[in-house]
Amino acid sequence: MRLVLASGNAGKVIELEQLLADSDVHLVAQTQLGVSDAEETGLTFVENALIKARHAARATGMPALADDSGICVDALGGAPGLYAARYAGTHGDSAANNAKLLRELDGIPSERRQAYFIAVLVVLRHADDPAPLIAEGRWHGRILDAPRGNGGFGYDPLFLPDGYDVSAAELDPALKNRLSHRGQALAILQQRFAELA
Numbered sequence: 001m002r003l004v005l006a007s008g009n010a011g012k013v014i015e016l017e018q019l020l021a022d023s024d025v026h027l028v029a030q031t032q033l034g035v036s037d038a039e040e041t042g043l044t045f046v047e048n049a050l051i052k053a054r055h056a057a058r059a060t061g062m063p064a065l066a067d068d069s070g071i072c073v074d075a076l077g078g079a080p081g082l083y084a085a086r087y088a089g090t091h092g093d094s095a096a097n098n099a100k101l102l103r104e105l106d107g108i109p110s111e112r113r114q115a116y117f118i119a120v121l122v123v124l125r126h127a128d129d130p131a132p133l134i135a136e137g138r139w140h141g142r143i144l145d146a147p148r149g150n151g152g153f154g155y156d157p158l159f160l161p162d163g164y165d166v167s168a169a170e171l172d173p174a175l176k177n178r179l180s181h182r183g184q185a186l187a188i189l190q191q192r193f194a195e196l197a
C-alpha cells in the first residue's frame, strides 16, 4: 500500500518511515511529489491533520497520512499547543521556538514544568473520504532548564520524558519511537490499516 505522507517536517518523515519500515505500508513524502505545505487553519490537532491529509490526497490522487502534533505545557495553560511550530513567530524555527519556551518558563521550578507531546494521525483513503482513520497519542514529561542532546527534532532537547533521565533528543531513536506520542498513535492506527480499501 502506497500512502503520501502529508508532512514537510523531515524529523516526522524519518520517524514515521522507521515506524512503518516492517509493514506493507510504503510512505512517499509529499515534498518528493512536489506537494506544498497546507495552510493549517484548524483550531484542533484533528482538524489540522485532516486539512493536511486532504490537501496531499487531493494533489496526488493517493491515500494520505498526516500528523498534526505539538507540545502542551501545564504552567503555560497548554501553550504552545496547537501553535508549537510557529510559537516564536516563524514557522519551523526550532531554535527560536525552544528559546521562547525556555524564556516563558524562566524561574519555574522543575516540579511545575510538566508537559506532554500530543500527536494526531489521520489516514484518508482519498481526498473526499468521509470516514478517516484517526488515532491520538500523548507522551508525558517535563521541560528542562536547558537543551540536552542532538537527536530527534523540534522540542526534543527540552523534553525529559517521565521515567527517564535523558532528554528525548538523547534517547535512542528506536526507543523514542516506542515511547512517543507519534509511536503510540501509529500503533493504534496500524491495527486499523487492514480496513483500508
Ligand SMILES: O=c1nc[nH]c2c1ncn2[C@H]1C[C@H](O)[C@@H](COP(=O)(O)OP(=O)(O)OP(=O)(O)O)O1
Pocket: 006, 007, 008, 009, 012, 037, 040, 052, 067, 068, 069, 070, 071, 084, 085, 086, 092, 097, 117, 152, 153, 154, 155, 156, 168, 180, 182
Ligand atoms: O516528537 C517530537 N519531538 C519534538 N518536537 C515535536 C515532536 N512532535 C511534534 N513536535 C513539535 C514540532 C513542531 O514545532 C510542532 C508540530 O507542528 P506541526 O504543524 O504538526 O508540524 P510541522 O509544521 O513541523 O510539519 P507538518 O505540518 O508539515 O507535518 O510540534
Ligand SMILES: [Mg+2]
Pocket: 040, 085
Ligand atoms: Mg505544520
